Amino acid sequence: SQKIEQNSEALNIQEGKTATLTCNYTNYSPAYLQWYRQDPGRGPVFLLLIRENEKEKRKERLKVTFDTTLKQSLFHITASQPADSATYLCARGNTDKLIFGTGTRLQVFP
């Protein structure tokens, strides 16, 4: 079955550093991967989409990579800020549905 795996342990980093979150998938490569941000008590909010034929995508301080050999996507936040503290979800496209990972909680401390 198709799965998405994210590190369930929280990631704690210091303000100003680069945060790197990992998303691994099983079986065949999805047509695209999506990354969402979720704050406590709120619904997920879309951040970035990267297609299978794209190696890298950037948006302001965010960067996503897609490695079909490693079956992995990396999500980077450069110059991290305390306001970046949240849970980040990875999802793979599956026809008209998404399969989500469990999310990784990021804590940026001053």
Added chain:
Amino acid sequence: NAGVTQTPKFRVLKTGQSMTLLCAQDMNHEYMYWYRQDPGMGLRLIHYSVGEGTTAKGEVPDGYNVSRLKKQNFLLGLESAAPSQTSVYFCASWSGQGSQPQHFGDGTRLSIL
């Protein structure tokens, strides 16, 4: 532009009671989804709809029913609530275009005693 709105935001039920969760979207999206989110389990798809009048089962459909009588609304029903259905429920909508994301509501926190 409200996006996706879920009501109620919180609810406490006793085992065996029934209730309906309402989801409304104002983006004219064809697709709508109901998920539940539990600690350590991530978002799991309960039911979804590919258009007005249609519904389909997701990963964890047992104990739930849905209806999509109007394009903008998607209802999730619990006929006889069980403690295992204590969870946070999220509704989402999607335009149907592959490059577009799903849009989520802020959830309904449901406790079954």
